Amino acid sequence: MAKLDLKGVTKSFGDNTVCRGIDLSVNEGEMVCLIGASGSGKSTLLRCINLLEPIDDGRILLDGVDISEPGLNPQPIRARIGIVFQSFNLFPHMTAAENVMLAPRRVLGKSRDALDAPVKALFERFDLGQRMNHYPDQLSGGQQQRVAIIRALAMQPEIMLFDEITSALDPELVGEVLDVLRQLRTEGMTMILATHEMAFARELADKVCFLDAGRILEEGPPETLFSDPKEPRTRAFLKRVL
Numbered sequence: 001m002a003k004l005d006l007k008g009v010t011k012s013f014g015d016n017t018v019c020r021g022i023d024l025s026v027n028e029g030e031m032v033c034l035i036g037a038s039g040s041g042k043s044t045l046l047r048c049i050n051l052l053e054p055i056d057d058g059r060i061l062l063d064g065v066d067i068s069e070p071g072l073n074p075q076p077i078r079a080r081i082g083i084v085f086q087s088f089n090l091f092p093h094m095t096a097a098e099n100v101m102l103a104p105r106r107v108l109g110k111s112r113d114a115l116d117a118p119v120k121a122l123f124e125r126f127d128l129g130q131r132m133n134h135y136p137d138q139l140s141g142g143q144q145q146r147v148a149i150i151r152a153l154a155m156q157p158e159i160m161l162f163d164e165i166t167s168a169l170d171p172e173l174v175g176e177v178l179d180v181l182r183q184l185r186t187e188g189m190t191m192i193l194a195t196h197e198m199a200f201a202r203e204l205a206d207k208v209c210f211l212d213a214g215r216i217l218e219e220g221p222p223e224t225l226f227s228d229p230k231e232p233r234t235r236a237f238l239k240r241v242l
């Protein structure tokens with residue numbers, strides 16, 4: 001069974017249909033990359049998966065269970081699916097460690113004491129042990145984004161969603177954030193990334209999906225999709241970005 005299964009996911013804003021019957025299967029431990037022009041629906045799809053947006057039609061199955069049914073309490077499901085955005089959105093008046101502890105304390109009801117050791121271990125695992133008591137403005141953009149990833153991981157999610165998480169960074173800081181994804185990939189995390197980092201997708205994705213006007217126009221293993229795209233629109237997009 002797939003870890004996550006989207007079946008005919010459809011989402012409109014008014015009369016603008018942004019996701020048009022998306023079918024997507026993600027297996028445990030896979031990394032799936034969503035590529036496509038700005039406005040093709042990548043962010044909306046990730047937000048739908050995390051139940052930040054209700055869908056209009058179709059189904060989203062997590063471990064075979066429909067999580068998209070109207071009326072379902074989204075909170076416990078959101079705790080199982082982490083999401084990281086382009087803008088890190090750390091609280092400026094809290095240290096990195098306090099930012100990371102916030103959701104486990106509020107949502108999972110854990111105490112500071114109980115979180116001390118596991119949070120320290122998370123910072124050390126991602127090479128930020130020396131920075132956990134710094135405030136966001138004392139950290140570089142790359143370090144802040146890594147803290148944002150750690151914050152999502154502190155909820156012990158089963159799946160991680162990443163929406164263009166390197167797009168706001170200075171080029172020299174992109175690598176350290178991609179290294180975190182590389183490490184998570186090695187550790188077997190199930191991940192879906194919307195990304196413009198084509199070389200990274202090519203190197204690490206199990207599957208790449210090209211979104212065009214709310215549809216997955218073409219998908220496949222990176223070596224096929226990047227080297228031998230079938231659809232003229234995929235070819236045109238890749239020609240622009242590669």
Ligand code: ADP
Binds near residue numbers: 039
């Ligand atoms: P991408 O991430 O691929 O750039 P988005 O999912 O952000 O694409 O946007 C797809 C379309 O959905 C765009 O036309 C955008 O204007 C529209 N859209 C996204 N979010 C909203 C919203 N909250 N309200 C209305 N329209 C939205």
Ligand code: MG
Binds near residue numbers: 164
């Ligand atoms: Mg987007």
